[in-house]
Amino acid sequence: MKRAWRWWRGILVAFALLGAVRLVLPLPFVIEVVIFSIYTMGCNFLLGRLGFISFGQPAYLAAGAYGTAFYLFYVGTNPYVGILAGIASGLAVAGLVGPLFVRLRSDYFALVNLALAVIIYYLMQKVLASITRGDNGLWFLANIASTPVLNLGKPREFFLFAFLVALGVWAFYKYLDDSIYGACCLATKINEDKLQFLGYSNYRVRLVAFLIANTTTALAGALYAVYLGFVSPEVTSPARAADPVVVTILGGAGTLYGPLVGAFAYTGMKDVISKLIGNWELFIGFLLVCIMLAGEKGIWGTLQPMLARLGRRKRETESTGGGAARA
Amino acid sequence: MMDVQLLTSGVIFGLSIGSIFFLMSIGLSLCFGLMRIISLDQLLYYSIGAYLTYSVSLATGSMWLGTLAGVAVAGAASFVVERVVFPRIYARELTFSMITSFGVLFGGIGVIKLFWGVVPRPVPVPTLAQVSILGTEVPVYRVIVIGIAAMVYAGIWLFLNRTIIGKAIRAGIESVEHVEGLGINVARLFTITFIIAGTLSGLAGGLHAPLIMVDPQMGLEVLAFVFMVVIIGGLGSIKGTLVSALIVGQVVSLGSLVYAPLAQMAPFAIMLLILLVKPTGLYGSPLLKR
Numbered sequence: 344m345k346r347a348w349r350w351w352r353g354i355l356v357a358f359a360l361l362g363a364v365r366l367v368l369p370l371p372f373v374i375e376v377v378i379f380s381i382y383t384m385g386c387n388f389l390l391g392r393l394g395f396i397s398f399g400q401p402a403y404l405a406a407g408a409y410g411t412a413f414y415l416f417y418v419g420t421n422p423y424v425g426i427l428a429g430i431a432s433g434l435a436v437a438g439l440v441g442p443l444f445v446r447l448r449s450d451y452f453a454l455v456n457l458a459l460a461v462i463i464y465y466l467m468q469k470v471l472a473s474i475t476r477g478d479n480g481l482w483f484l485a486n487i488a489s490t491p492v493l494n495l496g497k498p499r500e501f502f503l504f505a506f507l508v509a510l511g512v513w514a515f516y517k518y519l520d521d522s523i524y525g526a527c528c529l530a531t532k533i534n535e536d537k538l539q540f541l542g543y544s545n546y547r548v549r550l551v552a553f554l555i556a557n558t559t560t561a562l563a564g565a566l567y568a569v570y571l572g573f574v575s576p577e578v579t580s581p582a583r584a585a586d587p588v589v590v591t592i593l594g595g596a597g598t599l600y601g602p603l604v605g606a607f608a609y610t611g612m613k614d615v616i617s618k619l620i621g622n623w624e625l626f627i628g629f630l631l632v633c634i635m636l637a638g639e640k641g642i643w644g645t646l647q648p649m650l651a652r653l654g655r656r657k658r659e660t661e662s663t664g665g666g667a668a669r670a
Numbered sequence: 671m672m673d674v675q676l677l678t679s680g681v682i683f684g685l686s687i688g689s690i691f692f693l694m695s696i697g698l699s700l701c702f703g704l705m706r707i708i709s710l711d712q713l714l715y716y717s718i719g720a721y722l723t724y725s726v727s728l729a730t731g732s733m734w735l736g737t738l739a740g741v742a743v744a745g746a747a748s749f750v751v752e753r754v755v756f757p758r759i760y761a762r763e764l765t766f767s768m769i770t771s772f773g774v775l776f777g778g779i780g781v782i783k784l785f786w787g788v789v790p791r792p793v794p795v796p797t798l799a800q801v802s803i804l805g806t807e808v809p810v811y812r813v814i815v816i817g818i819a820a821m822v823y824a825g826i827w828l829f830l831n832r833t834i835i836g837k838a839i840r841a842g843i844e845s846v847e848h849v850e851g852l853g854i855n856v857a858r859l860f861t862i863t864f865i866i867a868g869t870l871s872g873l874a875g876g877l878h879a880p881l882i883m884v885d886p887q888m889g890l891e892v893l894a895f896v897f898m899v900v901i902i903g904g905l906g907s908i909k910g911t912l913v914s915a916l917i918v919g920q921v922v923s924l925g926s927l928v929y930a931p932l933a934q935m936a937p938f939a940i941m942l943l944i945l946l947v948k949p950t951g952l953y954g955s956p957l958l959k960r
Contacts, residue, residue, distance in 0.1 A: 396765045398772070443942060446949055450708045450764050450905070454897035455945070461894035462938045470931045582890055585776060592769060622784055624886075628777025635770040636758055 350521075354513050357600050358506070364607075370498055372610060374570060377505045379590065380606035381512055382563035385556040386587035388516065391597020392525070393552050394532035395449055399456025400587040402463045403557040405579035406436040407564025409467065412481040412574040413474070420488035422495040426565040433561015437554050445549040460579055468576040477576070484572025495569055505566055512559060517599060519555070528552050560587075589627055592634055595644025604643040678806040680927045681920065686812035688919020689819030690881075693874035694892060695899040695911050696826070697867030703843045703906030704863050707759055707767035711751060713889035713896065714778035715744040715868040719875030720884045721786055724793045733796040737876035744872020745865050747778075752864040760860065775889060783886045790885035815877050822870065823912055830908075839863055843906065898937045902944050904954025914952060 365373045382404060389395045410432025411425040419425070444455055467475045475481060484496070493500045519525045527548045530538040535545045568574050577583075586609075594605020616626055634641060697712035719740035727736030751774055759767045797814075800807040830836035838859055842849045850856050882888070895918065903914030918937045925933030944952060 390765070394763075394765065396768055398768075443946060447945065448764075448950070450702075450768060451901055451945070451949070451951075453708075453765070453768055454901055455941070458894050458897055458901075458938050458941065462935050465934055470935070582887060585772065588769065588772070622780045624776050624783060625780025628773045628775070628780055631773030632755060632770055632777060635766065635773060636755070639766065639769075 350517070351514075353599070354510065354517060357513070357603060358510050361506070361509075361603065365502070370502060372614070374498065374502050374505060376603075376606045376610050377502070377509050378563050378566045378570065379586075379610060380602040381509055381566065382560055383587050383590045383594070383602035383606055384512060384516065385558075385560035385563070387591045387594070387596060387598075387602050388552065388556040388559070390588075390591055391601075392528040392532060393549060395549075395553075396453045396588065397456040398453050398584045398588065399458070399460035400557075400560055401579040401583050402456065402460040403433050403437060403560040404564040404567070405460075405463050405467065405576075406557075407433040407561030408568040408574045408578050409475065409481075409564075410561070411565040411568035412483060415483040415487060415568070416481045417474075421490065422487045422569045423490060425487075426562070426569060429565025429568060430558060430562050433564065434554065434558045437557035437561070441550050441553045441557075445546065445553050457584055460584055464576050464579045467579065475576070480573055480575030480577075482573050487569065487572065498570075501570055505570070508562070508566065512562070513599070520599065524548070524551070585627070589631055591641075592631060592639060593641050595641030595647070596639070598641075598643050598647055600647075601641060601643045604646075605641065608642055674804070675806045676927060677924075678804045679808055680924050682803065682806075682808045682812060682816075684920035684923030685916065686815045686919070687923055688916040689816050690874055690878050691895060691899050691919055692819050692912050692915035693822060693870055693877065695896045695903070695915060696822075696908065697871040698896060698900050699903070699905055699908065699911045700863055700867045702900075703908075704839055704846075705760060705860050706764065707756070708764060708771060708905075709864070709867065710768060710771040710893070711748075711774040711778065712867055712871040713893055714775045715748050715871040716875040716878075716892070717779070717782055717884075717886070717889040718747055719744045719872030720793070720879040720888060721782060721875075722872075723876040723879045724791050724884050725786075727793060733794060733880060736793070736879075737873070740876035740879075741869055741872045744875065745869040748868020748871075749861070749865050751868075752861050756860075756864070757857075779886050779889060786886070788886055790883035792883055793879040795880040811880065818873075818877065822873070823908075826908060835859070835862060895937070898941045901951055902937070902941050904948075904951025907951075907953035910951060910953030 361373070361377070364376075382400070385403070386397060386400050389397055407429040409429075411429035413432075414428035415422065415425045418428075440459060444452055447455060468477055487496045489496060493504050495501050495504055519528075527538065527543055530541075530543075531545050531548050538545055538548070564578070567578065590602065590605040590609045592605075593608055594601030594603070612626075613623065617623055620626065638645075694713075694716055697715070698709060701707055701709040701712070719737070722740035722743045723733065723736035725736070726739040727733045730736070755770065755774060759770055795809075795811050797810050799810045801810050801813060802808075803813075828836075830840050838849055838854050839862075841852075842856065842859055846856055849859070899915050899918050900911060902918065903910030903912075917940070921936045921940060922933055925936045948954070
């Protein structure tokens with residue numbers, strides 16, 4: 344029982360804080376933070392656990408968003424099924440390009456993903472304009488039916504849904520982290536030869552990680568689609584390719600709660616800074632360079648070791664009250 | 671079938687686009703070849719070259735003067751960035767250089783916005799004359815661009831093969847430690863290469879400016895094409911960059927004659943095909959494993 348508590352403790356604390364934030368800050372802001380952090384989680388997993396940076400996450404976001412959009416616009420009205428459709432299309436896209444992308448060197452991987460994002464942007468905007476309505480986007484807010492338990496059409500209840508989904512996502516990633524597969528992912532980043540000697544296939548580890556990460560991204564896209572009731576090619580525009588990368592680094596690549604912290608800081612800064620100085624790119628570029636040159640740990644990446652050390656010191660003083668010497 | 675006139679103009683158009691792609695991408699390729707970094711801020715120097723061309727040509731009325739100014743300022747900017755930001759990047763892994771140079775690119779876009787605002791600006795073409803090649807009327811400017819790119823390639827070849835610095839750079843591309851062991855100042859070599867790369871990117875921007883509108887996001891808009899060119903050609907190989915730039919140029923140009931919507935996506939398909947067969951590009955070396 345104690346072990347279960349300790350496993351869940353971090354996640355419950357983090358989401359309790361998130362819930363507390365909801366009481367203080369406006370609803371649209373908190374929903375944006377929740378969905379954006381799910382979006383970033385995919386990028387964070389790729390960068391922190393595999394060592395791959397992808398400048399093309401908008402591609403998979405669009406896959407999820409458009410999958411949901413097509414379903415809700417053309418086929419049915421149930422938003423839950425719509426979200427499932429979005430996840431499925433994200434999985435399909437990732438499954439299609441994954442086997443090729445994952446074999447590439449880290450820089451080619453980043454570039455190729457960006458090229459994919461640009462291609463999907465162009466596809467949605469011009470080539471498939473007949474079914475995607477091009478820049479006008481697909482509007483389906485009216486289509487979303489009222490569902491029994493939680494009416495996803497209403498923002499308040501949507502927030503509860505997104506909150507629970509995020510909780511599930513974090514529990515899933517924590518489980519992954521603690522599993523053997525999670526150790527394999529880390530190993531494939533640190534030393535792939537040794538992993539091969541242990542009998543694991545680097546390619547397979549990377550491919551599954553790629554699928555998991557980008558399906559998570561597609562889930563975020565599906566959530567965006569249902570929340571906004573509207574999808575346009577702008578969601579995958581190349582100018583937005585920087586968002587998940589910046590937030591990942593800002594929060595702390597490879598940490599579990601980095602995306603939450605990063606998404607919160609990024610969305611907050613965007614609101615505050617945009618009012619003060621109009622020039623958002625200058626600020627974010629400068630911030631990114633500074634973080635990278637200062638050790639690339641990010642906000643949670645620097646806080647977490649400090650908190651861990653504090654916790655350890657407190658436990659030491661509690662257990663060595665008698666004065667037994669510790670090494 | 672297409673008539674010869676359309677085909678000829680399509681090929682020449684493709685050559686001129688390919689020339690500009692070459693100039694844009696050679697910086698990225700060079701930096702990777704010698705310094706093992708991905709310098710995404712080359713696209714910033716491209717933008718700077720384009721914007722300076724706009725401003726100076728507006729002030730003086732001469733586009734070529736503007737291009738010269740663009741090249742000079744781009745080179746200067748690349749020197750400053752190299753000295754300030756990059757020394758800490760060289761020793762780190764590839765992804766570090768990618769993220770940091772992306773940050774520089776983004777910040778630079780912000781600086782451009784600060785000085786020039788967000789409205790796209792037009793740059794006048796220096797000469798509207800047309801010349802007759804193989805019976806087709808072709809804009810002289812495009813032929814000039816092809817000529818300049820050819821001269822640049824020849825210049826790079828001469829530089830790398832006939833000068834001491836060039837030979838040192840080629841040696842450095844193979845092994846930096848050996849070059850250091852010879853007593854050559856490798857840090858200075860890196861700076862020189864970076865400045866050359868930035869200057870060429872600025873030249874690309876200056877030459878491209880009359881063909882498109884300059885706007886702050888132009889670096890990001892061509893980012894995907896530059897990537898496709900360097901991936902197809904193979905990072906680090908100059909001949910590879912030239913070959914793949916010409917290929918991509920022809921694909922985009924002739925493709926738009928055949929079926930316009932897919933013309934922009936065709937290079938992507940080609941890139942994927944080539945990556946399936948040769949994961950490091952046509953002329954890329956299988957150097958770093960990760």
